[in-house]
Amino acid sequence: MKIREIRGIKNMIEKINLNNILFLDIETVPEEENFNSLDEEMKSLWDLKTQYQRKDDFTPEEFYERAGIWAEFGKIICISVGYFTIKGDVRNFRVTSFFGEEKKILKDFNNLLNNHFNQPQHLLCGHNAKEFDIPFIARRMIINQIAIPDKLNLFGKKPWEIAHLDTLELWKFGDYKHFTSLKLLTKILGVPSPKGDIDGSQVAHVYYVEKDIDRIITYCEKDTIAVAQIFLRLRREDLLIDDEIIHV
Numbered sequence: 001m002k003i004r005e006i007r008g009i010k011n012m013i014e015k016i017n018l019n020n021i022l023f024l025d026i027e028t029v030p031e032e033e034n035f036n037s038l039d040e041e042m043k044s045l046w047d048l049k050t051q052y053q054r055k056d057d058f059t060p061e062e063f064y065e066r067a068g069i070w071a072e073f074g075k076i077i078c079i080s081v082g083y084f085t086i087k088g089d090v091r092n093f094r095v096t097s098f099f100g101e102e103k104k105i106l107k108d109f110n111n112l113l114n115n116h117f118n119q120p121q122h123l124l125c126g127h128n129a130k131e132f133d134i135p136f137i138a139r140r141m142i143i144n145q146i147a148i149p150d151k152l153n154l155f156g157k158k159p160w161e162i163a164h165l166d167t168l169e170l171w172k173f174g175d176y177k178h179f180t181s182l183k184l185l186t187k188i189l190g191v192p193s194p195k196g197d198i199d200g201s202q203v204a205h206v207y208y209v210e211k212d213i214d215r216i217i218t219y220c221e222k223d224t225i226a227v228a229q230i231f232l233r234l235r236r237e238d239l240l241i242d243d244e245i246i247h248v
Contacts, residue, residue, distance in 0.1 A: 013170065014235045018084040020121045021165065022113075023231070025223040026133045027078040027216050029204040030067035035060065046073060068204060069132075071139035075102045077207055079109050079137070080220040082228055093228055093240050096248045097217045103144045109137070113149040124151060125165035127182045127227050134164065167230045182226055191229040191239065221247070 032038055038046065047060040049070065054063050068074035082095040098105040117124075126133045138152045154162055171185060172178050186193055198206055198219050206212050229239050 013165070013231070016123070016165075017121070019086055020119075021083065021123050021125050021231070022117045023082040023224050023228045024124060024126045024129065024133060025080050025220050025227065026076055026136060027200075027203050027220045028068040028074045028076050028136065029207050030064055031073055031075045033208040035064035042073075049073070065204060071136045071143070074136075076105055076137065076140055077102070077203075077213070078216055078220045079105055080217065080224040081109075081112065082221075082224045084228075091240075092244050092246050093225070094246045094248050095221050095224060097221055099213055099217055102140065103146070106137070106141050106144055106146050110141070110146060110149050113151050117151060118149070122151065123163065123165050125167065125227060125231060127185070127223070127230070128166065128168045130162050130164060130166045130169060134162075165231070167227055167234070170234060182223060182230075185230055186226050189230060189233045191226060191233060193226075 035043065035046075043060065046064065046067070049072070050060065050063050050066075054060070078097055078099045080095065080097040082093055085092045085094060098108045124134065134152060134154065138148050138154065141148050141152070151164075167182075167185065168180065171180055183193070185191075198215055203216055203219070206215050225240070225245060232239055
């Protein structure tokens with residue numbers, strides 16, 4: 001898809017068929033529970049990778065709790081997706097999640113894309129998905145030796161050359177230095193808050209220490225719903241009500 005066509009999508013998001021969009025969010029954690037579980041080479045590589053961010057404020061070990069934001073040092077523990085089914089006057093938003101062993105998560109998500117969202121009109125949509133969720137999924141697929149589906153095969157493309165939708169990018173209106181969190185955007189747009197009893201900084205603790213994947217799934221699904229709500233708000237459409245949201 002050409003850049004001119006992508007700009008057209010931004011200008012005409014109201015004309016996109018909602019049934020063609022797959023909304024998504026992912027949750028990631030450090031690949032190992034503890035820094036000391038890494039082999040010596042990976043410890044050294046982590047040290048080098050994070051030197052700029054850490055400066056003298058943190059040791060590599062202290063900083064390892066943030067490893068989940070890098071695909072080379074983190075892994076995916078949940079992918080939540082949502083999609084609209086609109087038939088006549090009846091609108092529903094179906095939400096489901098893939099969780100468990102990472103390779104299975106990625107294979108199941110791959111199958112979903114290949115079997116149900118593989119046509120030219122199909123689009124993915126997330127918050128900061130073009131620079132985080134989508135590249136992270138693609139990199140972890142390569143690491144796990146899983147074929148990248150066409151919808152994620154974005155080798156060499158710049159964010160603005162990717163046809164998928166990103167609520168963060170839509171809100172930037174060309175101001176590419178601007179970052180607005182999902183939490184802030186829902187607040188100012190009057191969207192029901194996605195926040196639950198945890199936030200992103202606690203996911204690794206809930207996963208490794210509390211071993212409560214259900215809390216993480218709930219958190220991930222709430223964010224997926226929030227992205228869909230923001231997209232509806234950008235189209236000046238009625239927000240989803242609880243009765244329209246179906247967990248499958």
